[in-house]
Amino acid sequence: MTDKQQDSDGLEAFFDAARNTAPDPDAAFMARILDDALSVQGEAVAPPRPATKRDGFFSQILRGIGGWPALTGLAAATVAGVWIGLNPPAAVSDQLASLIGTSSATTDATDSDWLLDPLTEYDIAMTGG
Template identity: 50%
Template sequence: MTERDVDNLDIFFDAARRQVPDPSPDFMQRVLDDALAEQRRLAGRKAPRRAGPGRLRQFVAAIGGWPAVAGLATASVAGLWIGVNPPSAVSMTAEAYLNSGADAYLVDLAPDFQFDVAEG
């Protein structure tokens, strides 16, 4: 295409943009009739009754809304992280408070308990 062809096409596109077709009066009357019929049909119906808020909504409202849920989620994730991978300061503080050493896991708290399954 040459520059002249593109200019000619722009003239046609501009003319098409300026031309706004109006819908026919017959079409507008049919749309209006359908809308009025639908309004009359729905006018006799009662609004559906809601059963009330669900359990999740009640729980969220009871604890203080979504900001409280976000705080609980953050605290849960932080607690899980610290429990799985505790920083050395937390481990040392726990050992000092509980007076336990590194060999605490070797103590048998239930010496009579058997872990094997008896056959029978």
């Protein structure tokens, strides 16, 4: 037997005794609880009435995305994305140019014509691909 089993065997008698005896609360204590509950029950407040003014569309959207802090974060991310998209850092341009196999210097339109897709999304959808 391990030490844990010996400890649990010694305590098992106490656990069984605790499970078998249910403590009964004192009658005076129960009377005080009942008096307190009845006094509070008479002071019940009516539920608040719903607001008559309906929230506008923007207010509902704002509440749906998480309020003003979330809207501020989304606006900052949008501005940063537009800024980086319109004026990418040189490292991004160089990396993209090396990835697609062109030089980072300005190229003729004929060199990069193969990058254009001759099929639009509509054409691809109509062909089932």
